Each structure stands twice: as C-alpha cells, then as structure tokens.
Amino acid sequence: MSYRIVLLPGDGIGPEVTEAAVKVMKVAAESFNVSLEFKTELIGGSSYEKNKTPLTDDVLQTCYDSDAVFLGAVGGPKWETLPHNLKPEAALLKLRKALGLYANIRPAKVYDALADSSSLKKEILTGTDFIVLRELTGGIYFGEPRGFDEKRGFNTMVYTHVEVERIAKMAFKTARGRGKKVTSVDKANVLEVSQFWRNVVNDVHKEFPDVELNHMYVDNAAMQIVRNPRQFDVLLTSNLFGDILSDIAGMITGSLGMLPSASLGNRYSLYEPVHGSAPDIAGRGRANPIAAISSAAMMFNYSFGMQKAAEIIEKAIERALQKNLRTGDIDSVGCELVSTEQMTDHVINYFTEIYNEQALGVFTL
Numbered sequence: 097m098s099y100r101i102v103l104l105p106g107d108g109i110g111p112e113v114t115e116a117a118v119k120v121m122k123v124a125a126e127s128f129n130v131s132l133e134f135k136t137e138l139i140g141g142s143s144y145e146k147n148k149t150p151l152t153d154d155v156l157q158t159c160y161d162s163d164a165v166f167l168g169a170v171g172g173p174k175w176e177t178l179p180h181n182l183k184p185e186a187a188l189l190k191l192r193k194a195l196g197l198y199a200n201i202r203p204a205k206v207y208d209a210l211a212d213s214s215s216l217k218k219e220i221l222t223g224t225d226f227i228v229l230r231e232l233t234g235g236i237y238f239g240e241p242r243g244f245d246e247k248r249g250f251n252t253m254v255y256t257h258v259e260v261e262r263i264a265k266m267a268f269k270t271a272r273g274r275g276k277k278v279t280s281v282d283k284a285n286v287l288e289v290s291q292f293w294r295n296v297v298n299d300v301h302k303e304f305p306d307v308e309l310n311h312m313y314v315d316n317a318a319m320q321i322v323r324n325p326r327q328f329d330v331l332l333t334s335n336l337f338g339d340i341l342s343d344i345a346g347m348i349t350g351s352l353g354m355l356p357s358a359s360l361g362n363r364y365s366l367y368e369p370v371h372g373s374a375p376d377i378a379g380r381g382r383a384n385p386i387a388a389i390s391s392a393a394m395m396f397n398y399s400f401g402m403q404k405a406a407e408i409i410e411k412a413i414e415r416a417l418q419k420n421l422r423t424g425d426i427d428s429v430g431c432e433l434v435s436t437e438q439m440t441d442h443v444i445n446y447f448t449e450i451y452n453e454q455a456l457g458v459f460t461l
C-alpha cells in the first residue's frame with residue numbers, strides 16, 4: 097500500500113512538531129510495510145510571507161489530491177493585525193470548509209504516568225477517557241453576515257438541520273463503540289440556535305435508543321469537566337463551544353501539548369495537534385511533540401485502517417512517559433527534561449521495542 101500525505105507545518109512550533117510526527121510516521125510505515133509519499137507545502141503566516149495569502153489554490157488542490165493532510169499549527173503575533181481573510185487562521189478555516197471536515201475528534205485521555213502533572217488532582221483525573229466531538233464547518237465561525245465598522249462588530253451563529261444531524265449521528269455511532277453515552281453541550285437557555293441544535297439531537301437520538309443522551313449548558317459543562325471529568329464519554333458540541341471546551345480538556349492530559357485531533361468528512365481527512373503555534377517557545381526545541389505524534393497515530397487509525405500501528409505509537413508514547421521523560425510543559429520533580437527531538441527519538445525507540453516484543457509474543461496490546 098502507498099499513501100500520499102500533504103504536510104503543512106505552518107508557523108511557530110508547527111514545523112518542529114511536524115518534523116517529529118513525520119519521523120514517527122516513517123518508522124511506523126516501514127515496520128508495517130506501507131509506503132508514504134510526503135509533500136510539504138506552505139500554510140498560514142509562512143505562506144502569507146511568500147504569496148501574500150495564507151493558503152494558495154495550488155496548495156488546496158494538493159490537499160484534494162491527497163490521502164491525508166497533516167498540519168502543525170498556524171498563526172503568530174506578526175500577522176495579528178492583518179484583515180481577517182489574510183490572517184494565518186483563515187487558511188485553516190478555509191481548508192476545513194473546502195475539504196468538508198465537519199467532524200473534529202479530540203480525545204482527552206489521562207496517561208497514568210502524567211496523573212500528577214495536571215493542575216487537577218490525581219483522584220479527580222484517574223480513569224478519565226472522553227472525546228470532544230466538535231462540529232467544525234458551521235456555527236458562528238462561518239455564519240453570515242459578519243464584519244465590523246467603527247460603530248459595531250457582529251457574527252452570526254447559525255446551524256442547519258443537515259449540519260446538526262450528521263454530527264449528532266457521528267456522536268451516537270462513536271458512543272456505541274465506547275461508553276454508550278453522549279452529552280450534548282449547548283446554550284439552549286439563551287440561544288435559539290442552541291434550542292434548534294437540542295431538538296435535532298433529540299430527534300436523531302430516537303435512532304439510537306441503546307445510547308444514553310443528556311444535555312448540558314456550556315457554562316456548566318466547562319465547570320463539570322474540571323469537577324468530575326469521568327462523567328463524560330462523548331461530548332458533542334458546536335464549533336465555538338468545542339474550541340473552548342477542548343482546550344480545557346487538554347489540561348486533563350496534563351498539557352495542551354498532549355492533545356491530538358482528527359478532522360473527518362465524507363472524503364478527506366486532516367490531522368493536527370489541538371495546540372497552536374506557541375510563539376513563546378518556538379524555535380528552541382522545547383515544544384512537546386506528543387500531541388503531533390498522537391495525531392499521526394490517529395491518521396494511521398482513521399485514514400489507513402492501521403489500528404495496530406496506531407496502538408503501538410500510543411503505547412510508545414506511554415512508555416516514554418512511564419520512563420519519566422518529559423518536555424518542559426509536563427516536567428516534574430524526579431523526571432528527565434528532554435528536548436522535542438530527544439522525546440521523539442525516545443518514542444521511536446520504544447515503538448521499535450514494542451513492535452519487536454509483539455513479534456516475539458511477549459507484549460500484547
């Protein structure tokens with residue numbers, strides 16, 4: 097088998113963590129006898145510098161011709177004052193919309209070795225394993241009209257029936273394969289668009305009577321994630337609420353630098369760490385590459401159907417953490433502080449170790 101992957105490293109720590117993910121992908125592909133063909137393209141601020149646009153039509157076309165897209169991160173202080181359509185972030189939004197990536201999966205899982213690294217207490221965290229399923233191509237991010245002048249600024253939060261129905265279906269189907277529980281998060285006590293969302297989710301639920309459904313207001317949900325995260329299985333929500341709640345969920349894992357994501361549609365797929373370009377640490381080899389490496393594992397799983405490879409990548413990350421290797425964001429007393437590159441090399445060594453243990457039958461996943 098051969099797969100074409102478009103790499104969009106982007107800005108800030110984007111290129112550093114993309115390089116890490118690619119190194120791991122190459123080793124995993126070689127072990128499992130698949131060939132990966134990489135094409136690297138510009139996106140975000142780095143594209144703006146060269147082309148005066150954050151995403152060219154050519155790059156978009158290259159993504160249409162791919163089997164999967166991997167993105168590092170976009171944005172940075174240098175481009176903050178540009179008009180909205182030229183900001184680095186606009187490229188990512190255009191890409192998501194153009195590729196039809198309506199479903200964004202962000203898994204918040206606690207690694208045992210990191211239970212002490214979070215700002216939350218260990219006994220609150222242990223056993224937490226939920227996913228944020230964020231609607232990604234609708235809502236206030238894309239609603240019209242939008243704009244601002246000297247007197248006012250405005251955006252429109254709008255959802256169509258089709259948009260809510262398809263993401264709700266995915267939520268129930270996903271829950272069926274996990275803890276059989278969906279929590280739909282909205283603001284139906286204030287927003288009509290949320291009442292509409294809730295009605296459609298209730299309708300779709302009729303097709304999935306074996307899955308439990310509850311609704312929660314977004315302000316309460318933010319509180320519940322830090323109060324008792326174990327109560328969640330699939331947290332279904334809209335574009336803006338999902339953006340905010342997934343960063344909160346990031347801290348469940350100990351750091352935003354740990355949280356991976358997959359953005360899926362009917363045909364295309366994109367994988368990216370949830371974190372941004374982290375301008376405060378960019379270019380110094382200090383970024384945590386685990387979110388990016390774990391996003392690569394999601395690519396093997398969802399786009400290539402290589403569940404075994406994905407599992408071994410995840411286990412290799414876990415082993416590196418068990419051996420007390422830490423980048424700065426997850427460092428704690430008694431651990432070894434390592435660079436982006438060192439962490440990546442350790443994960444690769446453990447990948448090979450676990451792969452060989454499996455072949456000998458001494459390690460079972």
Ligand code: NAD
Pocket residue numbers: 109113168169170171172173185188352353354368369370371372373374375376377382383384385387425
């Ligand atoms: P950020 O996620 O870049 O950083 C928030 C904090 O987390 C920073 O202190 C940063 O150092 C830390 N952090 C993030 N990732 C880390 C990692 N892998 N390892 C160690 N520490 C890490 O969020 P921000 O500062 O609000 O945004 C910076 C820029 O990134 C903005 O331009 C924003 O629009 C953009 N952004 C892009 C994406 C994306 O491309 N998907 C996502 C979020 C933010």
Ligand code: IPM
Pocket residue numbers: 171185186188189339370
């Ligand atoms: C994310 C980011 C993006 C979003 C930005 C960079 C457009 O914060 O992927 O979480 O808001 O969706």
Ligand code: MN
Pocket residue numbers: 339340343370
């Ligand atoms: Mn975000």
